Amino acid sequence: MAFNPSSVSRLCVRATNWLGDAVMSLPAIRAIRHIFPHAHIAVVARPWVGDLYARESCIDCVIPYPAQKGLRAKREFAHRLGHERFDAAILLQNAFDAALVTWLAGIPERIGYSRDGRGWLLTRAVTVPEPGEIPRHERFYYLELLRRAGMMERFPETDAIRLDGISQAREAGAAHIASLGIAGPAIGISPGAAYGNAKRWLPERFAEVAQAFSPVCRAVLLFGSASEQPLCETVAAQLRSSRIDVRNLAGATSLREFIDLAAACRFFLTNDSGAMHVASALGVPTIAVFGATDDTTTGPTGPLARVIREHAECSPCLLRECPIDHRCMTAVTSERVAAAALQLWEETAPAWTHEAKF
Numbered sequence: 001m002a003f004n005p006s007s008v009s010r011l012c013v014r015a016t017n018w019l020g021d022a023v024m025s026l027p028a029i030r031a032i033r034h035i036f037p038h039a040h041i042a043v044v045a046r047p048w049v050g051d052l053y054a055r056e057s058c059i060d061c062v063i064p065y066p067a068q069k070g071l072r073a074k075r076e077f078a079h080r081l082g083h084e085r086f087d088a089a090i091l092l093q094n095a096f097d098a099a100l101v102t103w104l105a106g107i108p109e110r111i112g113y114s115r116d117g118r119g120w121l122l123t124r125a126v127t128v129p130e131p132g133e134i135p136r137h138e139r140f141y142y143l144e145l146l147r148r149a150g151m152m153e154r155f156p157e158t159d160a161i162r163l164d165g166i167s168q169a170r171e172a173g174a175a176h177i178a179s180l181g182i183a184g185p186a187i188g189i190s191p192g193a194a195y196g197n198a199k200r201w202l203p204e205r206f207a208e209v210a211q212a213f214s215p216v217c218r219a220v221l222l223f224g225s226a227s228e229q230p231l232c233e234t235v236a237a238q239l240r241s242s243r244i245d246v247r248n249l250a251g252a253t254s255l256r257e258f259i260d261l262a263a264a265c266r267f268f269l270t271n272d273s274g275a276m277h278v279a280s281a282l283g284v285p286t287i288a289v290f291g292a293t294d295d296t297t298t299g300p301t302g303p304l305a306r307v308i309r310e311h312a313e314c315s316p317c318l319l320r321e322c323p324i325d326h327r328c329m330t331a332v333t334s335e336r337v338a339a340a341a342l343q344l345w346e347e348t349a350p351a352w353t354h355e356a357k358f
Contacts, residue, residue, distance in 0.1 A: 011039045021138070189220060217266060233250075285304045285305075288307050
């Protein structure tokens with residue numbers, strides 16, 4: 001039976017759990033708004049990604065899904081979700097849990113990929129695309145779910161993923177940076193990566209690239225999770241020895257604060273990480289160092305992002321930890337990254353000078 005979007009007045013969208021995936025799924029969420037222009041659309045998201053949607057105009061509300069384990073907790077959340085009386089749920093998240101909760105909530109229409117043994121819980125269990133059936137970048141994986149479910153015929157234009165409310169985020173971030181005693185634009189650096197150490201470039205090379213910027217910018221903001229605070233401090237210590245004004249903000253910001261601060265950065269240097277996707281989606285000039293992962297599937301989008309990688313016969317391996325000598329990352333020199341970063345800095349200088357409000 002063909003799907004009838006006009007029959008849906010209240011729609012639940014289950015967001016992905018990882019920050020980078022959440023950014024890459026934004027084109028699908030915006031397509032959902034186009035498909036359901038008059039519906040109330042709520043995004044169900046884990047607390048650590050919920051703030052990403054705060055300024056998204058295509059979303060009416062965000063429902064936090066607490067990170068509690070056990071069937072009892074799932075039943076309690078599903079009971080609360082049931083009171084929302086959704087007509088349908090679209091599951092961008094692949095796990096069994098996403099289907100189970102919407103089934104327990106009694107949502108009549110449940111649409112998602114048939115993965116993780118959950119097909120029997122879905123009313124529309126969509127076959128997962130095989131390699132080569134759709135474009136490689138992950139944003140098309142989420143869009144393909146909608147196409148295969150009969151909601152649209154073709155993909156929308158999605159060359160550059162951008163967050164809504166960038167100007168508001170930049171203004172808030174500039175005020176925050178000023179409150180830290182930094183008088184001008186700053187470089188943002190995120191030397192960690194939640195997936196594993198195989199994705200991490202060497203911390204001393206992050207510092208060396210930042211040092212190359214000292215003639216034009218001597219303020220650096222370091223971002224990361226609380227567990228990455230020591231890693232960021234390693235970079236910070238090297239920069240302080242060069243008399244660069246550096247602030248280690250690892251574990252010290254909410255996601256919303258990070259988004260604001262990143263939006264106000266003049267430039268962003270990172271590994272393949274959630275921070276990379278956010279910075280790129282904010283339209284911040286971004287350099288991303290890749291090695292173990294595949295930039296054709298999870299790379300940043302748009303003309304203001306650059307990927308730096310070196311050939312290694314074992315890359316991309318997609319492993320969390322390198323079992324040999326991490327050659328895909330050690331082969332990427334700070335000189336090469338600094339040259340690319342400074343070139344991007346110069347290319348984007350006129351636009352930044354026009355938009356900056358420091």
